[in-house]
Amino acid sequence: MNPNPASTQADVSVPIQTKAKTPFYKAMYFQVLLGIIAGIAVGHYWPTFAADLKPLGDAFIKLIKMIIGPVVFCTVVTGIAGMRDLKKVGRVGGKALLYFEVISTVSLLIGLIGGHLFNPGAGFNVDVNTLDASAVTGFAEKAEHMHMVDFLMGIIPSTFVQAFAEGNVLCILLVSVLFGCALSAIGEKGRPVYDMIEGLSGVFFRIVHIIAKLSAIGAFGAIAFTVGTYGVGSLLPLMKLVGSFYLLCILFVVLVLGAVARVCGFSILRFVAYIKEELLVVLGTSSSEVVLPQIMEKMERLGCSKPVVGLVIPTGYSFNLDGTNIYLTMAVLFIAQALNIDLSLTQQLTLVVVAMLTSKGASGVSGAAFVMLTSTLMVVPLVPVAGMVLILGIHRFMGTGLAMTNLVGNGVAALVVSAWEKELDRDQLARELGTKA
Secondary structure (H helix, E strand, O other): OOOOHHHHHHHHHOOOOOOOOOOHHHOHHHHHHHHHHHHHHHHHHOHHHHHOOHHHHHHHHHHHHHHHHHHHHHHHHHHHHOOOOOHHHHHHHHHHHHHHHHHHHHHHHHHHHHHHHHOOOOOOOOOHHHOOHHHHHHHHHHHHOOOHHHHHHHOOOOOHHHHHHHOOHHHHHHHHHHHHHHHHHOHHHHHHHHHHHHHHHHHHHHHHHHHHOOHHHHHHHHHHHHHHHHOHHHHHHHHHHHHHHHHHHHHHHHHHHHHHHHHHOOOHHHHHHHOHHHHHHHHHHOOOHHHHHHHHHHHHHOOEOHHHHHHHHHHHHHHOOHHHHHHHHHHHHHHHHHOOOOOOHHHHHHHHHHHHHHHHHOOOOOOHHHHHHHHHHHHOOOOOHHHHHHHHOOHHHHHHHHHHHHHHHHHHHHHHHHHHOOOEOHHHHHHHHOOOO
8 A cells, every 4th residue: 555646636735935043052952952951060069959850751651651652653554555566565674673683782892892991990900799789689589580481472462552661662663564565455345444543653753842841851851860879979989880881882872883784875974963952861860762753753754764764663663772782792891801801712702792682681670781781790790790780870861872872873873774675865864964966
């Protein structure tokens, strides 16, 4: 089933108007930046009051999560139903997963290399017997129940409605793909359903735009709570780890994703600048999930095809976690160094393989990155799980960096798979990024 030709023709006949430039003080990125700066100031000077501002960030995140399911469903269904060849769905999915695994392996190895290069845990000389493991007991309990079989079974919802009720993106994606394939298979009989879902898509994205106006308030509340609760001072003892982790994330984006972007025909720096609003929201909330609808919309605006965006972006949120992978291997090495535990090359390579699996198995779990780390340590018993206490206080600060890296990685993935499928409008990409077509 293809989109209505008449409506497409009508769109072409509309003259292109030059959009007036928005004053910088009205731009969302500027307002979010102000919210973050104000949140840091309030958290530092009035920590008790700042801790009470947590509901502002939580409310914003809940509002966005409320709309993610319908947005993903509408985007995927209309994208798949608009295809002529349903084999394309499998082809796009296969290419996306291949890309995800290659880049994930690279990011895990970079975390490992960075851990040796910066050696952030050296000099701590911590005795494991002095650590209180009770603080990480909850994460260990979650990790014990996370196995690959459970993960795969968890993708299948008990009912159609359950996928949306629980907000599990992979469940929603499965339901959406099945619905889109079925809608495409019945042909013109499904036209009324297609038109209705396409109309609903516009409504849901409009809701996203309304909620997005609250981004500055959400970022303010979330960052104020973080700074007020943990304090900037909590970073000082582990500044080497935090600093080296952020440096690795930047190097990964500039060098690895930059090389991928160059091959694909665009500048990674211009792309990062293009999604600066979404990155600032992630910076304030420490969650890349809150900008899922916005990043999907922006990737289509960059010239990626709708079916590719609908399949790659939601899947990437579980299978393409570049920042999380860097965090996993680097954190394990940090703990091992702090406890004076030497890991052989074989054990380190085993760590990479295990982390590759655990990073998938904990998707969708609250505190996912920390649960992934726990799962990895439980499989590599030479490094005690109790060592996680050493980074518990700074995890949220590192979580911000890994979430921003994950977001950039998934955006690049959508562009790469679209180009691979020869469905990337390069003229539109050049216009949006401000480069010559």
